[in-house]
Amino acid sequence: MRLVPLDLDRDLDLLHAWVTHPRSHYWGMQGATVDRVRSEYQGIADNPHHHAWLGHDEDGSPLFLAETYEPAHSELARHYDVRPGDIGMHVLVAPPTSKRSGVTSAVMRAVMDFCFADSRVERVVVEPDVRNEAIARKNAEVGFVEERHVQLHDKVARLSFCTRVAYEMSVPHLNPHAMASAHRRLIAKAIAEFSHERLINPEKIDTNRYRFGENTFTAKRYPLEHWVIDADSLDGPLDALDFIIGLRETLGIPEKLLGTYLEEISATLAGTAWKITHRRETAEELVHADFQTIEAAMTEGHPGFVANNGRIGFGLSDHEAYAPEAGSPVRLRWVAIRKDESIFVTAGDERAHYVSELGEELLDRFERQLASRGLDPGEYRYLPVHPWQWEHKLTVTFAPEIARRAIVPLDAGPDRYRAQQSIRTFFNTDRPDRHYVKTAIAVQNMGFLRGLSPKYMQATPPINEWVASVVEGDEELRACGFGVLRELASIGYTGDAYHRVGTPSAYTKMLASLWRESPVPKIAEGERLATMASLLHRDRDGNSLVSALIRASGMSAARWVATYLRAYLRPIVHCLLRHDLAFMPHGENLILVLENHVPRRVFMKDIGEEVAVMNDQPLPPDVERIRIDVTDEIKELALFTDVFDGFLRHLAGILDADGVLSAGDFWALAGDCVREHAKDHPQLSGRLDLLRPTFQHSCLNRLQLRNTLQMVDLTDQAGSLIFAGELENPIA
Known part of the structure; x- marks a missing residue:
């Protein structure tokens, strides 16, 4: 969302419709004429201490009205001791034209972000009508604390304050309603997928009605022993963590990894609650949405894994900055790494690759940065780094290499990217024709630490070229329109102590990237x-x-x-x-x-x-x-x-x-x-x-439950599989 100054010549009719709508009765302008509304807001436009803003939704549609003002120059100055850094705020959400949950919460956060974007602001002040219980709840959600009631010229108001830190610490998605919904969804999925993998066996008690443990629910069973459980029908205890704890022996979770798996369950619950609170796109809207809007709107995660949204290592601000569902723009960090201590593989020319991804001007600036430090640009190559990885890992884990200038921090690139569902892969939104960038990130998610091995990736571009040649040379695949997005270049740093040890580990997968074609x-x-x-x-x-x-x-x-x-x-x-x-x-x-x-x-x-x-x-x-x-x-x-x-x-x-x-x-x-x-x-x-009557039932959750830190050995994936009998082939 974005806020722009209110323009009376452009926005008057819209403004009049909003402030006089029956839902806006606390705004105090019921029955007002167009001329009165113009006069009221012309007064605000002429007041250097009071400003009106029109808020636009992500698609550019007008969605809300906001006002900001200096309390020292308002009637509030008579009712409390105004501090430096105080700003007053009003907000009015447009009357709804369709059913869309979570709009007011999203608008409130957009306005609060706008207020605190001014570094001078330390506290936001509001004074809603005491009868407006709904806005009082929304205020509390973002950190406002009511101080007392005050009599203003047109109402009795709740004088309330929200400090910058209180707002930063507010977690509106961690509320009873959203978390209850997350628990309900996750338990339904756990029963469905654990039943599918034959770890548990719910008891049928009536047509489409089942019982497992203390929970009863409505479900339908389909081919491949697929369960579709109506989450709203679940009766009984609804705590996903207790559900897993109660099944720990049945699920066979190693005792030393139980805490890790429970943390992934907690993180999955938190992620679901965040999406319930903040993602508002309807299915009908997504039918017409663009590529990246659809990407960010996905809320399910992997359809088979129960703990599918772990992201252990991300904090709250990291989630809002880098999670795909947040849809936030990300500018990747760039470092220079010594050529004699690194790997770079591409089918083309290395410098031409950097020019195509960075442009001549930025590449020239990077070279001048190196030269200004007395370094020879010809001895370095350039590697994009996830901002989280730079902040939390590289500046500590690779401190000696940075100090001896084997790794040289440069700058953020100018292009804005958006994280994809895989977390560590980024799509260039400013230049969609440029490549995806896949980065290493030491975050634990769904059974793996999401690193990249430089030595393993040496073969990635050749493998992609070979696969692409097979696909492009096959008449049947061409007729189907089947294509592959090639990973064209890979890069990684290998000059650290972790590589010198000679033993592969998480530490040898922390500083690498690759580039993949954009579709x-x-x-x-x-x-x-x-x-x-x-x-x-x-x-x-x-x-x-x-x-x-x-x-x-x-x-x-x-x-x-x-x-x-x-x-x-x-x-x-x-x-x-x-x-x-x-x-x-x-x-x-x-x-x-x-x-x-x-x-x-x-x-x-x-x-x-x-x-x-x-x-x-x-x-x-x-x-x-x-x-x-x-x-x-x-x-x-x-x-x-x-x-x-x-x-x-x-x-x-x-x-x-x-x-x-x-x-x-x-x-x-x-x-x-x-x-x-x-x-x-x-x-x-x-x-x-392919028409055999049955096939071996390979189970994903059993892999994660066996070892939530590393589900499979990437060098022997077939040997890592766990089977649970056979499934009937639905096309036999």
């Missing part, structure tokens, strides 16, 4: 982008985006799903059967290209870490790392586990629960997609049995 230059007019995770999104009112997209497309649900499966499922099947090539094609790793609200093609990303070749075909030496030797049954799990169980079961459940398309019809369409591919490619028949 923006690859789309045509009339196309737009969205993370595939958005197909599993429900807004705060429970409405799903995928159902809204289907309605907006004008297509039948069956045709829409069939079109989507051709863009997503068919290429995955083809890569598996034709090339023994497997990706990790979950929601966050796919970007949809939508035309008329229908997914027509997809981009796969995160290739370097999450791709495998499962045969003995010749590979370039730099690409050999991705080869794995597995049985045909494990190969098939690249479809059954990663696609069917990891994503499509959730999508099928949403469409069935919404009454848009039955789960039976959904899986029939998925089966048709696989069979049509087989019909079109008879030469691939029999390579794998």
Whole structure:
């Protein structure tokens, strides 16, 4: 949101409609004429100690009126001892035109941020009508403390104050209502996913009514033992932490890691409460939203993991600055690192890469910064750093290297980025044609510390080039519009003591980055982008985006799903059967290209870490790392586990629960997609049995519960899997 000075010539009619609306009766202008409103606000415009502001929503629509004033020059001066740094404030939210929860809270924080943006302000003063209980609650939410009632010329007012520190310490999302909702959602998800992984077995007590422990609930069961639980139907204790504690032996959490897992559960609850409080986009609005608005609006996290929003290491201000749902602009920090103590890999020219990402002017300034310190710019290269990593880790953990100028701090880049769902990857919002930047960050999230290994990433650009050549050279994949976003360059520092020890650890993954292609230059007019995770999104009112997209497309649900499966499922099947090539094609790793609200093609990303070749075909030496030797049954799990169980079961459940398309019809369409591919490619028949009646049930939460610090060994991911029997194949 942003505030601009009120312009009476432009805003008078809007202002009059707002201040005279019945919901604005505490504003004291009921029945006022347009001329009276103009006169009132002309008086404010002429007063150097009083200012009126029009507040705009994120999309530029007028949303609220704010006033700021100097209490020393108001009637409040007679009622309290005015301090230097005091500012008075009024706020009026526009009468609602649709159901949108959380608007007033968001507006209140926007106005408070605006007030405290002036470094001279130390305290905000308000004096609402004592009868206005609603605004009193909103004031308390952001840190106001009522001092006493005072008689002003037109009302009895609550004289209240909020200091800068009180506001900074306010946590409006950590309130009983939001946290109760977060507990309810997380327990519903825990019961659903732990039941799916056969860790627990709820008792059926009636049609669609179940009991587990002290909780009863309404649920429907779908193919792949997928549970859709109505969170609002949950009865019984609603404390997610106690729920996990009560199951610790059943879940098999190692005693030494129980506290870590509980912290991830607490962080997931806090993140959910924040999203409930602050994310306000409706599913209908997201149908027409841009790429990054959709990215920030996602509230679910990984659909399978229960503790999926840990981010251990982030504080409150870090969350609001760097979490993807906060949608805050981020300017990356840049450091210079010695070439002889670092790694840089790209298919092109190194300096040309920096010019394309930074521009000649900034690159020249960086070189002059180095020269001004008596350093030779020719001996250095440039690495982007997450601001959190610089502040919390690098200045301490790499202090000796900074002191001896092996690492040289430079400046923030001019471009603004936004964090993506993976937390450590950034999209350039000022120059969307420029690359994504993926950074190392020592934050524990969903079973891993989110670092990057320089030595491991040496092979990333070659791997991406090889995969891209396979995809681009395949007629079937071209026909499906399937593409990959290549990771084109990687960089990392290796001159520290942690690397000299010779043992890989979290400390050898703290200072590295890579650059990935942006999808923006690859789309045509009339196309737009969205993370595939958005197909599993429900807004705060429970409405799903995928159902809204289907309605907006004008297509039948069956045709829409069939079109989507051709863009997503068919290429995955083809890569598996034709090339023994497997990706990790979950929601966050796919970007949809939508035309008329229908997914027509997809981009796969995160290739370097999450791709495998499962045969003995010749590979370039730099690409050999991705080869794995597995049985045909494990190969098939690249479809059954990663696609069917990891994503499509959730999508099928949403469409069935919404009454848009039955789960039976959904899986029939998925089966048709696989069979049509087989019909079109008879030469691939029999390579794998994708229509087998059952497949091994590989379990994600069991991995995290076994070791919440590192779920799998990245050098032997297949060997790390945990199975729980078999699942029936829904397309058999």
